[in-house]
Amino acid sequence: MTRGATGTAGPGTVSVPRLPGAADGGRLSTVNAGPRPAVAGFGTATPPNSYTQREMLDLFRIEDPRIRSVFLNSAIERRYLTLPPELADGTRKTETQGELLAKHKEQGVRTAAEALETALKRAGLALADIGYLCCVTTTGLLTPGFSALLIRELGLPVAAGRLDVVGMGCNAGLNALNAVASWSAANPGQAAVMVCAEVCSAAYVFDGTMRTAVVNSLFGDGAAAVVLVTDPGGKAPEEDEDSAPRATLLKFASRIIPEAVAAMRYDWDDTHGKFSFFLDRDVPYVVGAHAEEVVGRLLAGTGLRRADIGHWLVHSGGKKVIDSVKVNLGLSPHAVRHTTGVLRDYGNLSSGSFLFSYERLMEEGRVRRGDYGVLMTMGPGSTIETALVQW
Incomplete structure (x- = not known):
């Protein structure tokens, strides 16, 4: 539990003190609420x-009408990718697992570094200010991981705390943010950074089947970073009236669906000699059916209702996933405009997708101090992760 909190923080929560009136229907308040991690900066990058x-x-000379339909009816217009080299006959090289891993490392470090530097610049901080670095990825396995590689590449503090979150999938950004928020709350005044680096084009198998076509039509490459700082004075950070409001992290809630553990997976494909994604066709409906429950637990004890949430930043997992969540939570198309916009312009960016939506929301300039928001990510497990924020 964060210093200054006056209540008990249960599993999966960060600094949500019991305020007068909260238990009997009152609203959370930033006034005298105790220290909370705040988003000081954010950044994104693509190939x-x-x-x-x-x-x-x-x-890729795909003529199969069924596969073409999957691509053209995905609600995706464009994706950033690092494609295989072109051969003399105009076709694309079939990359080995080793070549894919090298791509993951090279492109992951490059885009992660760019996103991190942008986030620090927005926060008004320098590389030397980083006290904690958490790196998230699912598109490759490296030892040492991205955290060590970024410290070497950028000259980050060698004494910084580190964490590499590998293999959790598209939901991992919020799993990691929970850990980063806890570190931030325990170390007021220090900068804690999370970087999601996903090179999905380093995880593709091209074999002309519908299984791989669904995956190949969906994912894109990109990195996103966020900087958290907890005010050492035990209060919400003071902001200039003309500056954009900062989101403070209030609470996290999770829901794993064990019976759907095999619905989303990234495992070894003996036929191709490399790792391969698999997505079950019923994933959108499984996720949507449990969205209301986890959001209910996220808001429980806060005095807030879904109608009080002004901003919804949902993982851009695919058209059917977004539609299912939207229907089950009773959200309007406007409420998920950034989610659908990111899907349209980037595809599914895995763990960092929700931060691309966050960036769009902040650049839109419509967030007001006091607004509440819900962040939601979904992925293997099957898992739904949520966070409650207030600007």
């Missing part, structure tokens, strides 16, 4: 090259 869905079909 230099992007492709429309139609361009991808043409580049």
Whole structure:
């Protein structure tokens, strides 16, 4: 539990003190609420090259009408990818697992570094200010991981605390943010950074089947970073009236669905000699059916209702996933406009998708101090992760 909190923080919560009136329907308040981690900066980055869905079909000479339909009806217009080298006959090289891993390392470090530096710049901080670094990825396995590689690449403090979260999937950004928020709350005044680096084009198998076509039509490459700082004075950070409000992290809630543990997985494919994604066709409905429950637990004890949430930042997991969550939570298309916009312009960016939506929300300039927001990610497990924030 964070210093200054006056109540008990249960599992999966960060600094949600019991305020007068909260137990009997009152609202959470930032006034005298105790120290909470706040988003001081954020940043995103992508590879230099992007492709429309139609361009991808043409580049890989895909003529099967069923597969073309999957690509063209995905609600995705463009994705940033690092494609295999082109061969003399115009086709694309079939990359080995080793070559894919090298791509994961090279592109992951490059985009992660760019996103991290942007986030620090927005926070008004320097590389030397980082006290804790958490790196998240699912698209490759490296030892040492991205945290060590970024410290070497950027010259980050060698005494910084580190954590690498590997293999948790698209939900991992909020799993990691929970850990980073806890470190931030325990170390007021120090900068804690989370970086999600996903090179999904380093995890593709091209074999012309519907199984791989669904995956190949969906994911894109990109990195996102967020900087958290907890005010050492035990209060919400003071902000200039003309500056954009900062989101404070109030609470986390999770829901794992063990019976759907095999519905989303990234495992070894003996046929191709490399790792391969698998997505069950019923994933959207499984996730949607449990969304209301986990959001209910997230808001429990806060005095807030779903109608009080002004901003919803849901993982851009795919058109059917977004639609299912939207229907089950009773959200309007406007409420998930950034989620659908990120899917349209980038595809599914795995663990960092919700931060791309966060960036769009903040650049939109409509957030007001006092607004509440819910962050939601979904992934293997099957798992739903949520966080409650207030600006």
